[in-house]
Structure formats: structure tokens, C-alpha cells
Amino acid sequence: MVSADTILDDSADTTGSVPDTLPTAPLPVPQTSRALTLQNEFQTHPGRGLTPSRLASILEAAEQGNPLAQFDLFEDMEERDGHIAAEMVRRRRALTRLDWDIIPPPNPTSAEKKAALQLKEWVADLPDLEELLFDTTDAIGKGFVCQEIEWGRIEGAWLPRSITHRPQSWFRFVRGYTQEIRLRTAGYGDPLQPGGWIVHTHKAKSGYLERSSLFRVLVWPYLFKNYSVGDLAEFLEIYGLPLRLGKYPPGASDVEKATLMRALVNLGHNAAGIVPSTMALEFQKAADGDAKQSFEVMIDFCERTQSKIILGATLTSQAGRGSNTNALGTIHNEVRKDLTDSDAKQIAGVWSRDVVWPLALFNGLIADRKRCPRLAFNLQEPEDLANYAQSLPPLVGLG
Template identity: 35%
Template sequence: MASFRDWLGRVVLGRELMDQVADGRIGSVRNPFSGHPADGLTPQRMAAILRAAANGEPESYFELAEDIEERDLHYSAVVATRKRSVAQLPISVKAASDSADHQKHAALVQSWIDDDVLRASLFDMLDAIGKGLSVMETDWQYQRGNMLPRELIWRTQRWFTFDQADGETVLLREGISGEPLAPHKFVIHRHKAKSGLTIRSGIARIACWAWMFKAFTVKDWAIFCQNFGQPIRIGKYGRGASEAEKDVLWRAVSGIAGDCAAILPREMMIELTEVGSKGTSTDMYERRADWHNREISKLVLGQTTTTDAVSGGHAVSQEHRLVQEDIERADAMILSSTINMQLIRNIVAFNFGPQDQYPTIRIGRPDEVPLKDFADAFSKLAPEGLTADESFLRERMGIPAPKPGAILIGGRKPGPAPEGDVPPPVSKKEQPGKTVHSMFDGLFNKSAHARSTSDDVIDALTSRLDRDAAGAISGMVDEVRTALMQATDLRDAAERIAKLNLSPDGLTEAMARGMALAHLAGQAALVDDLRGSDE
């Protein structure tokens, strides 16, 4: 069997990579059947299990964590939600550089990812969220002439322990103290909810207390409902009733339903007695169980809105969804780091030899601007000169290029074809002001078909009057402003304005010139019309 060099340059035998070493066997220390420490669990036993795990014997703790996930509906749901939110994210490959060799390495990794070996294993790798770590045995096999992981096999954490020397090194349960793991045969994913020893960093260690007290509450609630959710049956018999008659009466009342029944001597009559104020007691159980559920949601998902209907409306839901996305992004980053360090580098090294740089994978959504914001921004910036390749826009918006002969919807609206270097039309606001003299020249010298319109004449006269009047008015405004700035109070301001000798002569002259020009323009238009009719 051939040998390989790992990414650190160490020699690894192919036989050691291809043999399975962590399978379970009945009668061995790796028993495939688990115990159930959650049966009849008490606070004392819970504390003992957690203390033993912290001291290097985690088997009972791993069994308890699995029991909780099986028995608690809410905990199982939120943990599965957190796992699946990451397991379904896209996986991308980035080459170490643009060189041909690095691109070849990335292509090999991409082809392996396309086989969905990694995708099928992400959910099991994320079992570390609850228990602190997960162990996947790698089944290395030749595929298409390359040494690649054919399968990542989940191995229960019960089959592993920790080295007593450091409390962190994972050992295979074998013999008395365990054996070191075979090199490159296992992917150990550590997913810590807090800093410290791996065995004490899983969320199951924190959630187990909430689960136990919630289990007590639900059990008490069930007993309450069984005893007081239905009326108590009381059978009454007479003084002279025989034992046989009493037996008949007892079978009658106990056969109705449940165990809350009794018999009393009084003419063998049965009454149904309701328990008062049971609604308040039932509400207490429900509120306590809901509180524990909300605490578990905060622990696992960081919020409660995505699992429970709470007040606050859409805004609160959006904020809580952002919290969940932050946790999802962090989970994906930790998982990507584990796969890059323990799998991707060896995939390249086993097939191409040790490298200075290796490709990397990234699990997660691309950090892109939301599609609506992107479309709005581009529609505003495109008229200002921003350009982009059509293929990029189609890829970004998920719109494929149309096939030949396809019926098209949308597209650019047809516009008039450009004619040489004709400048674009200028709006009226951008047009330079025309003098009244030029307007009169146009009226008398141009033909009737080419003369300026009456609207142009009116615009020119209005602009001329506006300029003449503005100069006259500005003189008066300056005098009033000076008086107001020098005044000490309102009375003084009124007196100063009254003393001003404002002359309206300038404004009167401007108005007179405007009226005269308008009269002349009208006469000129009349003369032009008469000439046109004579021709």
C-alpha cells in the first residue's frame, strides 16, 4: 500500500487511512447501546454526573445530553434549528492564488464538495453544539485516481474520553486509559458555548438543569390533570349493604375513569364533585414550563421570537432574526475552520504533496447587499455614469441569459437614432436670455413660417421686465433693511421706516418700459401677419 505525506510533511501509510478503527462492538468498552441516566434523575445525581464529566469521565454526561435531546420537544427543536440553519448554507472554495497549480488544487476540492460527502456530514458535525465536541471518522478511499474522503462517519462521543494529563486531548476508548487517535483518521469539531475545557463548554451542560426542573413541572402537571382534571366519584351505600353490594358499588365508581374514586355508606348513591380553583393551579404549571422553554431558546438561539409568539410586532422579530443570523454566521465560521485545518489541507497534500499554501472553503451566505437595495442603488447611479457587465447583473439577480428564439419580456425602450453630433435639446431654464432687440429682428426679418412663437416673445418680455424691476426694488429693500438693522426696538423700527423717503420712480419707469415694449411687440406681430397674408 502506498504512503502519503500530510500537509506537515509527515509520512502516513495508506492502509492506516483506509482501515476503520472506531467501530462499536457489543461486550467491549465501545458498546453501541447507550444507557439512560435521565430515568428518575434527581438534582443529586445530576450534580454527580456533571462533576464526573469535569473530572475526566464524560460517558454518563454524553448519555444524558442525548437523553435530553430525545425527551424534550422544545430543546430538540431549537438545537435542530440551529444545526440545520448552518448545514444548508452554500459551500464555496477559494484558491490560494491565481497560479495554475493553486487553481488545480481548488478544482480538486470543489469536485469533492460536489460529491456531497461534506454536505451530508455537516449536521452530525454540528452535534458539537450540544455536547461540546463531535467526532467524525474519515473513510479515505481512492476515487478517480485521487485519495479522498469517501464518507465522514459520525461516532458517538461515548466511545471517546479525554487525556487526564491535559483534559483536552481526545482518546479512543480502548483498554483502561484509552488510546491516541490514528493520525488524520478523525475530524474533531469543538464548538464551545463558553471558554474552558471542551467537556464543560457544550450548551447541553447548561440546558440540563432547565430540562430537569421543567420535567418536574410537567410531571406534577400531569398528576394534577389526572387527579383533578376530572370529578371525584363518590358512591354511597346504606347501612345494611352487604360486602357483595359494596363490591358492586366500588366497581361502578372505579370503572367510570381514573383512580379518584371512593365509596361511602348512604343508600348507594353516586355524586360527582368538582374541584374548585383548579384553573389557577393549571396556569402556574403552564407558565413555569413556558418560562423554562424561553430560557432554553435564549441559550440555543440567542432569542425567543423565532420560536414563540411574543409582543413587539415585526420590528422585534427583525431584530431577533438578526441575532439568530449572527449566531449562524459564527457557527459556520468555526465549522469552516475545522474542515480547512483537518480535511482540506490533507486532501491537497495527499494528492499533490505538501504545499506552502492551501485552498480554503467557506460555509455561509455571501456578504452581499440585499437585492432590493442593490437594484435601487444601481438605478440611481447608472444615469450618473456607473457601468457594470450584463452577466454580473444577471448572475446577481438570478436572471439567466435568454435562449435564441425565446419570447422576451422587458428590455430597453426604443429611442430615436442619434443624428451626427447634434447637441441634446436644452431646457428653457438652461437657454441664454434673449434680448428684446433680437426678438424684434426675428419678428420683422423671418418668414411667417419660421418666426418665433408668441410664447417666446412673452417669455422675453417677462424676463426683461423682471430684471428692470428687480433693480428698482432692490434699492428700496436695501434702505428698509438698513433701517431695521439700526433700530433698537419695534417702535424705533416703525419710526425709522416712516421717515424713509422711498422713491418708486425706478419701479414706475421699469413698468412703463415693460408696457411700451409689450405694445410694440404686439404691433410688430400684427404687421408680420399682414405681410404674410399679402404674400
């Protein structure tokens, strides 16, 4: 059983789909079932040929209420940059490996305990639960995520038939006293149906959702690294191979010169060729490693910055500076645990609000949201349990 102090209060995520009151039963069809325009849209891939001025325009447009290009850019970043993809998977998968439980409210009645057990069974039976949680962690990088719930009657109970991740580009932000996420339809968009969505906002910094995502912080290191990788590829294409130099004797005819050129080309493709004995071939030394170090330094700097932004620290940026690798690894893991704990608490609150509470209400288990059981992740480390086991017997002996 997971202790109650591992749960974050629902108020931690105020931009959501489930208000204080829900319908007594879910709507019969998903909200996007008729959103044919959204279903037939394709990405614009703004990451292709991205320049500093173009990036600045994308970010400014997002601040002014048109974040579509920014959403598509975030997708491109995750697909095109292997380092970002690897570090994001490492952070996101850390949460899906945690054990979880559904715990009743404080001082629970027997009915509330029974409801918690039933809710745990239903949540555990969700198809591909680990992948559903992984989809929820998409908000860690992109600022928010919306997963649409399709409900159905299964063995006499209202249960999710499917929970589907919807692209961020399907939504828009509406500012007011609070900021709201709406389905991107005509006008100001449609409010999300109560009970029909898991909506999680995950901020890397305070502010409006357009500016608070982790990937928004990563865009500049991504751009600079992209330039350096392209420059390095061009450098290697030009200077990475040894120069093949042919020498012809004075007075050589155009035919002889052409023969020598064909021989040089054949050497480049086939590593074989013939020339008259009066001609000579030389291989000039290719550019050495020092010439490309400037590109590699920039790429390494950008990747270390990306790791710090995503994981809170980077072991590789410090281990080569005479520091103790094992000690740095311990600190590195501790920093990542802080992030994992924070991610888990936020997502536990969201699933408690958008999945557990509707399950309880639609099936008549709980009528008061404040008394609804909640989902919690087990955030204790094995070392903590070992220390607890060693300390408990002496304390029991003292009475």
C-alpha cells in the same frame, strides 16, 4: 464564488486530529475498526429518574476526568425533551442550508485555481454531504464531535469512502499544556490518527471541554422542567378527572355497597352502569385550570430559558408583553443569524483542515498547507446583495 472574508482561520479550533504535517497517504483501515469494546457498549441512560444530587455528581465526575455519564445524559436530554430537540435542529439545519464553495488562497497561481475546482468537485460528490455537515454540528450542543474518515482509491484518487459520526462516549479528554481528544482505550487512550478524523470543538463558553458545552448549560432547566412535567402528569392523573361519588342509604348491606362501587368503576372505564333506585351517583367538578397553572408557568419558564440558551433569544417570551411581534421577530432572526454565521465559520475552518487539506495532500494537488484552498460558506443575505446591486451602478458612473 464566496469571498475570502467568510472563512474563519484554522486556528479557531485548536483541538483537532490533523497536525501541521500529514502522512503522504492515509492509513489503510479506520482507527476504530478493531475497537470491539467500544462498538459493543450501550448507553447507561442517566436521565432516568434524574435528581439534583445525581446531576451534581455527574457534572462533578466530568470535571474530575470521567465524563461518560455526562455524555450519555446529553443524549438523553436530546431524546427526551422535545423542545431541546426542536430548537437544536433549527439551529443546526440553518447551517446545512447555506451555499458553500472552495476558494483558492490569495493571489492564486493557475495550479491553485485548478486545485480548488478539483477539490470542490470531490467535496460536492461526497455521499450525503448535507448530513455529514449536520453530523459536524452535533458539536454545537455537546461541545465536540469526531467523525471518522475511511479512505479508499476511487478512480485513481484518494477519496473518503465514508465519514461516520462516532459517539462522544468513545472518547476521553487528556489535559496537558493543551487539552487533547483521544480514543477511549486502555490507559490514557490512543491519539487520533492524522488524516483519519474530522474533529470539531464548539464551545458555548470558555474553559475545558468538560464544562464548555451548550448542553452543560441546559442541564438545570432540563431537570427543573422534567420535575414540573412529572408533577403535572401526576396532578392530572389524580385531579384531572371528575370525582365519581356514590351515595347509599342508611343501613345498606355490604353487598349493596359493593354493587355501588362496581357501578362507579364501570362509569370510569365504560361510561355506563346500573345501581338500585335507592342509591345516588354524583360527579364532582374536576380541578380547574388555575390549579395547574403553577406547573405550566414553570414549564414555560424552562422552555423560554432553553430557547434563549440555544438560539440567543426567544420570541415567545416577549411577544405576549405588549411588544410588536413583527419587530421582535426581526430581532430574533438577526440574533440567530449571528449564531449561524459563527457556527458556519467555525465548521468551515474545521472542514478546510480535516477534509480539504488531506484531499489536496494525499492526491498531490498542494504541498504547502498555507496555500491550500479552503471551504467557505456564503453568509450574505439577499438584502445585502440587493443593496449592493443598487449601489454599484452609481459608483461605476463616478469612475
